Amino acid sequence: MARAAAGLGVRELAAAAKVSVDTVVRFEQGETLRERTVDALRAALEAGGVEFIPENGGGAGVRLKKS
Numbered sequence: 275m276a277r278a279a280a281g282l283g284v285r286e287l288a289a290a291a292k293v294s295v296d297t298v299v300r301f302e303q304g305e306t307l308r309e310r311t312v313d314a315l316r317a318a319l320e321a322g323g324v325e326f327i328p329e330n331g332g333g334a335g336v337r338l339k340k341s
Contacts, residue, residue, distance in 0.1 A: 277302070280322035290318035 277287050277298075284302075288295045291314040301307055301315060316326070325339045 276319045276324045276326075280319060280324050282319075282322055287315065287318055287322075290321065291315045 277284070282290070284295055284298050288298045291298070291311075293311055293314060297307065297311060298315070301312070320326070323339050
């Protein structure tokens with residue numbers, strides 16, 4: 275959901291996070307990845323304008339940062 279909200283394709287996110295396309299696909303399928311890989315994906319998404327929302331009773335989520 276975060277990737278789509280940022281308007282990033284799988285290839286663009288992979289390039290931004292410096293991981294393989296297969297890694298992005300595995301992540302989106304819910305597979306467990308190394309912490310540093312998840313951190314790289316998160317940083318790339320945040321650089322793309324995504325803000326991660328902590329769980330606050332309604333569950334964790336994402337939104338686009340306000341301009």
